[in-house]
Amino acid sequence: MRRGADGEHRHSATLSAEIRLVITSAGYCSAVAVLPGAGDSTGGRGDVHWRRSGTGDGKRAEDAEAHRGLLGRVVSITPRRRQEVVEKLFPEGAEFTSYLHRFAVMQVLSVLIAVFGLLSGSTSIVIGAMLVAPLMNPLLAVGAAMVSGWPAREGKFFTVVMVTSVLSALLAWAVTKSLAPADMPISEEILSRTSPTIMDLGVALAAGAAGAYATVRREVGEALSGVAVAVALVPPLATVGITFGLGRNDLARGALLLYLTNLAVIVFVGALVFLFTGFAPKWRLIRESNRVRVGLGVAALAVLAVSVPLARHSLNEVRINRDTSAATTRVEQWLRGTELRQTGVTVKGDQVNVDVIGPTEPPSARPLAGELARAFDHPVRVRVRWVQRRTSTAESR
Numbered sequence: 115m116r117r118g119a120d121g122e123h124r125h126s127a128t129l130s131a132e133i134r135l136v137i138t139s140a141g142y143c144s145a146v147a148v149l150p151g152a153g154d155s156t157g158g159r160g161d162v163h164w165r166r167s168g169t170g171d172g173k174r175a176e177d178a179e180a181h182r183g184l185l186g187r188v189v190s191i192t193p194r195r196r197q198e199v200v201e202k203l204f205p206e207g208a209e210f211t212s213y214l215h216r217f218a219v220m221q222v223l224s225v226l227i228a229v230f231g232l233l234s235g236s237t238s239i240v241i242g243a244m245l246v247a248p249l250m251n252p253l254l255a256v257g258a259a260m261v262s263g264w265p266a267r268e269g270k271f272f273t274v275v276m277v278t279s280v281l282s283a284l285l286a287w288a289v290t291k292s293l294a295p296a297d298m299p300i301s302e303e304i305l306s307r308t309s310p311t312i313m314d315l316g317v318a319l320a321a322g323a324a325g326a327y328a329t330v331r332r333e334v335g336e337a338l339s340g341v342a343v344a345v346a347l348v349p350p351l352a353t354v355g356i357t358f359g360l361g362r363n364d365l366a367r368g369a370l371l372l373y374l375t376n377l378a379v380i381v382f383v384g385a386l387v388f389l390f391t392g393f394a395p396k397w398r399l400i401r402e403s404n405r406v407r408v409g410l411g412v413a414a415l416a417v418l419a420v421s422v423p424l425a426r427h428s429l430n431e432v433r434i435n436r437d438t439s440a441a442t443t444r445v446e447q448w449l450r451g452t453e454l455r456q457t458g459v460t461v462k463g464d465q466v467n468v469d470v471i472g473p474t475e476p477p478s479a480r481p482l483a484g485e486l487a488r489a490f491d492h493p494v495r496v497r498v499r500w501v502q503r504r505t506s507t508a509e510s511r
Contacts, residue, residue, distance in 0.1 A: 191330050191391045199329060199393065203255040204267055217274075220248040221348075225282045228352035229289045235301030240349050247348040249278065250325055253377065257326065257384030260409035262394040263402025268409070275377065279351060286355025298360065307346075307353045308368035310375060311428040315421060318379035325380065326387035347376055368427075375420045382413035437461040440489045441468075448482045454500075464494050471501040 191199070205213040224247040231239030252271040259268035353369035388394065389406075399406060442459045445468055449456060454472030461467075466486055470476055476498055483496040 191393055195330070195332065196393060198332075199258070203251065203258055203329075204264075204271075214274075217248050217252075217278075220246055221278055221282060222285065224248070224348045225285050225352055226289065228348045229286050229356060232301065232303050232349065232352055232356055233290070233294055233298070235303050237303060240303055243348050243352070244346050249275070249347045250380070252278075253347075253380045254326055254329055254384045257381045257413075258388045258393060260381070260385045260413065261389045261399075261406055263398055263405045265405065279373070279377075282348070282351050283355040283358075286352040287359045288355075290356045290359030294356075294360065296361065300357075300360065300362065300365070303349075304353055304356060304365070307350045307372055308357065308365040309427060309431070310368060310372035310424055311431055312421070312424045313428070314372055315375055315379060315417075315424050318376045319383050322380035322383040323387050326384040327391075330387070330391045330393065347373070350376065371420065371423055371427075375424060378413065378416040378420055382410070382417050385410060385413060434461060437490060441466055441486055444482065444485045444489060448477070448485070452477065457501075464492060466494050466496045468496065468498045469501070470498060471503055473503060475502075476500050 224243045227246060228240060228243035231237075231243060252274045255271040256268055256275065259265075259271065350369050350373040354366050354373060357363070357366040357369060389399075389410075394402075394406075438459060438461050441461055442456070445456050445459055449470065452472065453474055454470045454476055456468060456470050458469040459466070466483075468479075468482075479496045479498050483494055486494045486496065
């Protein structure tokens with residue numbers, strides 16, 4: 115007891131407290147303060163406990179703790195949902211081993227389905243491979259770890275993606291070498307994945323954002339199957355192995371560019387969606403701001419790196435379509451007045467190939483070459499392939 119400045123007697127006491135902090139994998143903090151009591155009315159000893167949990171008690175506490183994200187409630191994520199997403203994307207310990215087993219089985223099956231569908235030219239079989247493929251999950255995990263400042267998890271799942279990519283391409287190559295003859299014609303399903311353009315980048319951006327958003331918001335989770343079809347990760351990867359197996363390295367490079375585009379874009383846009391939804395708590399973003407900025411910067415550079423060849427391919431496609439249209443018009447004029455008709459016109463650089471069919475020999479190609487040179491503003495070589503077709507009729511007596 116001591117006398118205060120106002121003359122009144124005051125009681126003072128010194129209390130010690132043990133405070134324990136528990137931080138969960140989702141980034142929540144639980145604080146427990148243990149205060150040794152001085153006893154109760156019966157003389158017994160009592161402890162006073164104070165606990166504050168990041169998830170709160172009941173729906174009202176959960177709503178109070180929810181982060182709205184950078185774009186408001188439309189893309190918000192509650193702490194409880196965040197915990198569910200973390201457990202789904204980042205299995206640990208024995209669960210991670212079980213996850214790898216399931217992932218490997220589904221990836222092998224999806225690659226096999228894709229290879230058979232691509233070799234046979236069956237669109238429905240290729241779509242089945244898209245639906246079975248499990249690659250989207252580890253890609254989204256890389257994006258989520260990037261904005262959360264979890265380098266160990268980011269590296270672990272990035273390694274899963276890279277090892278899976280290499281082994282899947284090797285599996286497709288091995289199946290192709292075992293089953294497909296070397297002179298096997300290449301189906302349209304394969305060719306359609308060997309000339310990516312900037313449009314494929316746009317598809318990957320939209321599909322990656324939809325996949326991340328569907329992961330965050332449970333109520334739109336049924337859209338994930340549509341996302342798998344839209345982004346199509348496994349068919350381009352299988353195409354890489356198939357074209358290498360058929361000795362078409364030029365086509366394999368195009369398919370590899372398409373696959374890398376999908377990887378880079380999904381990680382980058384997925385990370386942005388997780389950032390905007392408030393998946394990473396604000397205190398974590400502040401503490402790991404440098405690491406998050408570096409991760410997003412590297413992902414943005416990867417997207418930029420694949421954008422350059424995609425833009426070049428797009429411009430080349432536009433030029434080829436324009437030149438083919440101009441060449442077709444002049445071929446039709448060249449054949450006017452004959453019984454011949456053109457069945458195909460292709461333009462590759464300064465080489466123009468013309469396929470014609472009919473009963474009579476085609477006229478000289480020199481005038482056509484001159485017209486095409488004036489249209490393209492550079493010298494061209496014209497190659498005409500003629501298929502003779504005669505029609506005969508007979509009457510029975």
